[in-house]
Amino acid sequence: MAFLRLVARTMGRISTFRSYQFVLLLAAALxxxxxxxxxxxxxNFSSTTKRIKQTQASHNINRNxxxxxxxxxxxxxxxxxxxxxxxxxxxGKSRYHALMMFTKVDKSRSLQDKFRVAMLSMVKxxxxxxxxxxxxxxxxxxxxxxxxxxxxxxxLLDAKFKYEVLFHDVSALTRKLFPIVEAMQxxxxxxxxxxxxxxxxxxxxxxxxxxxDSLTRMxxxxxxxxxxxxxxxxxxxxxxxPPGAVIGIAREMQPVYRHTFWQYRKENPQxxxxxxxxxxxxxxNSGVMLLDLASMRASSLxxxxxxxxxxxxxxxxxxxxxxLGDQDFFTMIGMExxxxxxxxxxxxxxxxxxxxxxxxxxxxxxxxxxxxxxxYIYHGNCNTPIPDD
Numbered sequence: 001m002a003f004l005r006l007v008a009r010t011m012g013r014i015s016t017f018r019s020y021q022f023v024l025l026l027a028a029a030l031x032x033x034x035x036x037x038x039x040x041x042x043x044n045f046s047s048t049t050k051r052i053k054q055t056q057a058s059h060n061i062n063r064n065x066x067x068x069x070x071x072x073x074x075x076x077x078x079x080x081x082x083x084x085x086x087x088x089x090x091x092g093k094s095r096y097h098a099l100m101m102f103t104k105v106d107k108s109r110s111l112q113d114k115f116r117v118a119m120l121s122m123v124k125x126x127x128x129x130x131x132x133x134x135x136x137x138x139x140x141x142x143x144x145x146x147x148x149x150x151x152x153x154x155x156l157l158d159a160k161f162k163y164e165v166l167f168h169d170v171s172a173l174t175r176k177l178f179p180i181v182e183a184m185q186x187x188x189x190x191x192x193x194x195x196x197x198x199x200x201x202x203x204x205x206x207x208x209x210x211x212x213d214s215l216t217r218m219x220x221x222x223x224x225x226x227x228x229x230x231x232x233x234x235x236x237x238x239x240x241x242p243p244g245a246v247i248g249i250a251r252e253m254q255p256v257y258r259h260t261f262w263q264y265r266k267e268n269p270q271x272x273x274x275x276x277x278x279x280x281x282x283x284x285n286s287g288v289m290l291l292d293l294a295s296m297r298a299s300s301l302x303x304x305x306x307x308x309x310x311x312x313x314x315x316x317x318x319x320x321x322x323x324l325g326d327q328d329f330f331t332m333i334g335m336e337x338x339x340x341x342x343x344x345x346x347x348x349x350x351x352x353x354x355x356x357x358x359x360x361x362x363x364x365x366x367x368x369x370x371x372x373x374x375x376y377i378y379h380g381n382c383n384t385p386i387p388d389d
Contacts (some may be wrong), residue, residue, distance in 0.1 A: 092131065095164075096235050098219045099137040103170050103200070105223075106143040110383070112151070114224045117386065119155035121227040128161040128232055135164045137218075139173060139203065174199050176210040183308035187315040188328035201325030204247075204289055206306065208296035216294040222287040226378040226386045233376070234348060238290055241342045246299050248290030248342040249330060250349035254356040255368050256324075257283035257331055263319040273318070273335050276367035277346075281338075283331035286324070287379045288349040290342070302340055305333050346371035353382035 100118075105111045128134060138148055145167050152165060181202040189198045204220050211218070217238055237248055258265070258274040260283075265274055272280045296302055304310055314320070314332055322328030334341050350371055357365040380386040 094129075094132045095135050096128070096132065096219075096232065097135045097137060097215060097217060098221055098231070099139065099203075100221050100223055101200070101203075102138040102140040102144050102148055102223070104141065104144060106141075106147045111223060112147075114380070115148075115151065116155065118221075118223055118225045118227070119152070121225075122231055123155060123159045125227050125230050126159065126161050126232070127230050132232075133162045133164055134231070135166060137166045137168060139168045139170050139200065141170050170200055173203065173210065177202060177206055180206040180209060180306065184306075184311045184329060187311060187320060188322045188325055188332075198325070202329065204286065204291055204326045205329055207291055208293040211293060213297070216292070218291045218293055220286075220289045220291060222379065222381070224380045224383075225287065226380070227376075228378065229376045234288070234290070237342070237344060237348070238292060241290075241292060241295075242339075244299075244339045245342040246292050246295040246302050246340050247330065248292075248344050249284045249286065250288060250344040250346055251277050252283040252285045252327075252331070253346065253351040253369050253371065254353060255282070255361045255364055256356060257281075258361065258364070258368075259356070260322055260328075261318060261320065267319070276364065281335055282368055284327060284334060284341070285349055285351055285379070285381075286327035286330065287351065287381060288344065288377060290344070299340070301337065305337070345373060345376075347373050347375045348377055349379050350375045350377065351379045351381050352384040352386065353380075354384070355382050 102115075105115065126134065136152075138145070140148060148167070156163060156165075177199040181199050184202065184205075185198050189201070207218060207220075217235075219234060241248060255274070255276070258276075261274040265271055274280065274282065276282055305314075311329075314336060318332060318335060320328070320332050322331075330341070354365070354369070357369070378386045
């Protein structure tokens, strides 16, 4: 009997052990299932979070930049044209480069006011697609840079586009430019000789030689502008360049080159040089310029025209002596080689100066000054007030 009780007690313990073992095995199995299930879910969550963070980071190129996820009414999903694909850099972004001369601004209240008008109107109308960046280049001295950094913090506060700001030291650029443009300065500078400091006024002429090859397009803009449309539309004018053109520029809207070429016109009374648009050659205004740097590098003709002998030959041929820097150079070579230039519509550089109307050319002034069509950018040259919106 005692033996039977011992057996029963032992069997009960075994049964209890088996139940306990079963429970342990069941718990272990559930733990394995839970581990793989939740680990999988955690991995998916982490991947999603990473993608969200990457997306958010891509929206914040500017330290305090706006979120550009807001629809700006442009076709985000549209396949970009080949030219737009070509602008893409290694990080996948398309950069639109615009350069302004910003020297001695700290000493001029007038320049500061003009800069305010230009930047606030650019920001007001500026819109770019997702993945596009407007890169603003400023050529400046140390004092102007310090002022510019402060002013831009205010002016770019409401920008609805991604931007980057780069400052270029004017002295460093001048050192690079001077050997290239020294010979032409005596023909197109206000002084009586080739002054070292004047070289910077020929930046657009040789920008393709001093900027890195990775920079293929640049828009150069004066400070005394007011934008009436999205500046992105100006960059689209690059797509209109005909074969062989390296620079996009608007015609001069005063009879300044009618005056400058007076001796050549006297010797060649049938010439179109200095005559008004549309049949004549009134020259160019450099307030707004599209520089196709890649094409400038590739053009053997354009680079030949930079050589001192060619500059001297053309200046002598046209009896040319100017004082407006790059504008004079482009005007002179444009008389001989118009195929190097794409003519921007006058509305992209609607010049407002009327100085020559009151200085001997009132009878023909309107032939130069008229501009039919919409105005995209006003140019308040010679300190002319710009109309209110």
